[in-house]
Amino acid sequence: MSDxxxxxxxxxxxxxxxxxxxxxxxxxxxxDMPILVKLSTGWLxxxxxxxxxxxxxxxxxxxxxxxxxxxxxxxxxxxxxxEFGTGEPLEGPSASHWxxxxxxxxxxxxxxVHGAWVSLIVASVSATFGVVVGGLVGSLVGFVRxxxxxxxxxxxxxxxxxxxxxxxxxxxxxxxxxxxxxISFVIGxxxxxxxxxxxxxxxxxxxxxxxxxxAQAIGTRRxxxxxxxxxxxxxxxxxxxxxxxxxxxxxxxxxxxxLGLSVQLPQSTWGNMINQARRDLKVDISQVVxxxxxxxxxxLALNQVGDYFQRRGAVRQSSL
Amino acid sequence: MARVLGTRLLRxxxxxxxxTFLSFLMTALLPGDPAVAVLGVEGVQNExxxxxxxxxxxLNDPIPVRYVNWLGRAVTGDLGESYINRGxxxxxxxxxxxxxxxQLAVMAIIIALVLAIPLGVLGAYKESRWPDTASSAFAQxxxxxPNFITGIFLIWLFSVTLRWLPASNWNRLGNGVVDNLxxxxxxxxxxxxxxxxxxxxxxxxxxxxxxxENFVLAAKAKGLTDRFILLxxxxxxxxxxxxxxxxxxxxxxxxxxxxxxxxxxxxxxxxRLINAISQRDIMVIQGITVFIAVVYVVINTVVDLLYAAVDxxxxxx
Numbered sequence: 001m002s003d004x005x006x007x008x009x010x011x012x013x014x015x016x017x018x019x020x021x022x023x024x025x026x027x028x029x030x031x032d033m034p035i036l037v038k039l040s041t042g043w044l045x046x047x048x049x050x051x052x053x054x055x056x057x058x059x060x061x062x063x064x065x066x067x068x069x070x071x072x073x074x075x076x077x078x079x080x081x082x083e084f085g086t087g088e089p090l091e092g093p094s095a096s097h098w099x100x101x102x103x104x105x106x107x108x109x110x111x112x113v114h115g116a117w118v119s120l121i122v123a124s125v126s127a128t129f130g131v132v133v134g135g136l137v138g139s140l141v142g143f144v145r146x147x148x149x150x151x152x153x154x155x156x157x158x159x160x161x162x163x164x165x166x167x168x169x170x171x172x173x174x175x176x177x178x179x180x181x182x183i184s185f186v187i188g189x190x191x192x193x194x195x196x197x198x199x200x201x202x203x204x205x206x207x208x209x210x211x212x213x214x215a216q217a218i219g220t221r222r223x224x225x226x227x228x229x230x231x232x233x234x235x236x237x238x239x240x241x242x243x244x245x246x247x248x249x250x251x252x253x254x255x256x257x258x259l260g261l262s263v264q265l266p267q268s269t270w271g272n273m274i275n276q277a278r279r280d281l282k283v284d285i286s287q288v289v290x291x292x293x294x295x296x297x298x299x300l301a302l303n304q305v306g307d308y309f310q311r312r313g314a315v316r317q318s319s320l
Numbered sequence: 321m322a323r324v325l326g327t328r329l330l331r332x333x334x335x336x337x338x339x340t341f342l343s344f345l346m347t348a349l350l351p352g353d354p355a356v357a358v359l360g361v362e363g364v365q366n367e368x369x370x371x372x373x374x375x376x377x378x379l380n381d382p383i384p385v386r387y388v389n390w391l392g393r394a395v396t397g398d399l400g401e402s403y404i405n406r407g408x409x410x411x412x413x414x415x416x417x418x419x420x421x422x423q424l425a426v427m428a429i430i431i432a433l434v435l436a437i438p439l440g441v442l443g444a445y446k447e448s449r450w451p452d453t454a455s456s457a458f459a460q461x462x463x464x465x466p467n468f469i470t471g472i473f474l475i476w477l478f479s480v481t482l483r484w485l486p487a488s489n490w491n492r493l494g495n496g497v498v499d500n501l502x503x504x505x506x507x508x509x510x511x512x513x514x515x516x517x518x519x520x521x522x523x524x525x526x527x528x529x530x531x532x533e534n535f536v537l538a539a540k541a542k543g544l545t546d547r548f549i550l551l552x553x554x555x556x557x558x559x560x561x562x563x564x565x566x567x568x569x570x571x572x573x574x575x576x577x578x579x580x581x582x583x584x585x586x587x588x589x590x591x592r593l594i595n596a597i598s599q600r601d602i603m604v605i606q607g608i609t610v611f612i613a614v615v616y617v618v619i620n621t622v623v624d625l626l627y628a629a630v631d632x633x634x635x636x637x
Binding site: 158260278 | 476572613
């Protein structure tokens with residue numbers, strides 16, 4: 001109970017305990033994946049590919065796939081041809097608009113794919129911040145202990161003493177212009193304490209293992225123990241945790257977007273698509289369904305894969 | 321117990337100082353001059369008046385002095401006035417809106433518990449068989465659906481399609497319980513679903529552990545019915561971690577009310593916070609943030625202490 005305040009409120013700190021058998025063969029890890037985890041991994045690859053493709057469509061892929069302009073109002077007057085576009089607002093799914101169109105006749109599928117980019121960037125930046133900074137600090141204080149640990153953990157306790165979303169809102173409200181970089185940065189910084197907690201808990205456990213004692217006994221330098229013994233063993237757990245944390249971050253970004261406090265329009269995000277579509281709830285619910293489905297499936301997939309790797313990581317650690 | 325109490329209270333005080341200082345820094349370090357905000361555009365022309373207001377607001381003092389002064393006022397219930405709605409004290413706004421948010425949070429916890437305990441007990445009782453798989457899958461999905469999405473689909477189902485409940489607005493409890501329930505049941509349910517998922521997973525795993533204890537075996541040997549054993553013997557020892565998570569998740573719930581109140585246009589603290597953010601009404605943002613943080617910190621401490629009071633193992637360690 002020394003950890004009084006939670007991080008990412010819903011996620012328990014994973015610490016190694018053995019739960020299942022692991023196949024010995026080299027590629028067994030993929031074969032052994034439960035079908036749901038395989039499907040989840042597939043969905044996540046699809047989202048990542050879509051996001052990257054959407055971003056680099058023109059410059060790198062040269063429009064190889066027929067992805068439309070997410071901001072083009074398809075019923076607009078076209079000055080070159082002198083005619084109005086053929087699109088209609090709130091169209092149903094069709095061959096030209098796979099998921100229909102939104103309230104101002106923009107292609108929903110294109111907006112959905114472009115929205116994935118925002119989720120991808122926010123999630124990856126926060127995971128990078130968390131694993132690099134949180135992982136380093138957590139591993140260090142868990143191994144070295146002492147006064148530095150007390151100070152670092154006190155600071156972390158204070159940050160975690162705020163309800164995450166309220167602190168994020170307060171911070172975001174200070175800035176008038178909210179770019180993707182700024183949002184990712186703020187969420188990334190706020191992610192660090194949770195990762196530090198996880199890294200420290202695991203570093204504490206590993207520091208007491210025989211191989212660390214042995215390394216100390218033969219006079220290995222502390223820096224070398226940290227980088228050769230502690231961190232490599234903290235990392236798998238931390239990476240599995242990063243998946244689960246990413247699920248939380250995707251929801252947080254979605255919530256910010258939904259409140260209109262994330263990346264500015266016209267950049268589409270799943271959250272702001274839901275917010276715009278809910279105004280036409282009485283006419284057409286399908287425009288709410290698509291981004292909701294994308295958001296939920298992504299969160300579900302991240303949770304599935306994260307849980308799975310946490311279980312596996314736990315087994316590997318216990319067999320050390 | 322006295323030592324646990326002492327250290328926890330000391331930590332509480334330290335955390336409260338830190339939390340309030342951080343909230344204070346928010347306005348202190350903000351780009352722009354609060355005096356300009358107070359005076360408005362016309363006032364800025366008057367150099368003398370500007371200096372006077374700066375002196376009055378204590379903007380010329382060093383930050384630690386300003387913090388102590390601000391804290392002194394905050395403790396006595398003076399959180400300043402809104403920049404936008406002149407003359408309305410922030411503390412009054414909070415006071416008016418806290419019953420709404422508190423009611424939502426409490427209702428959400430009750431709904432979550434009412435759904436989660438049967439689900440969790442069922443999952444543990446039928447471990448690894450289809451009722452367990454089904455309830456675990458349901459929890460897994462409920463955990464992954466953001467609360468505002470749940471809210472929108474509830475609105476679509478009960479307001480747009482069935483026309484049973486209003487899609488927004490709020491009837492105060494004072495105007496009749498039924499009228500209040502009509503406006504509060506959907507937002508509370510939307511808030512409750514994620515919590516429900518967390519609670520039911522927790523009850524399930526704790527219950528599975530409890531069911532392997534010897535006293536359960538003894539109760540079975542005595543010939544007690546499964547239902548009696550589950551509800552009377554096993555549930556209580558399985559609800560300890562549920563108690564902690566209840567307190568811990570209160571923070572998540574407070575965060576959740578921000579979104580849900582905005583979605584349902586409910587005049588609570590969270591909706592006011594979002595309004596203040598869009599108006600850049602710094603004093604209100606600061607006031608609500610510091611209030612929520614303090615409530616959260618205090619609740620966490622109380623839960624920790626309660627936990628120590630209930631479970632002797634923690635008291636001793």
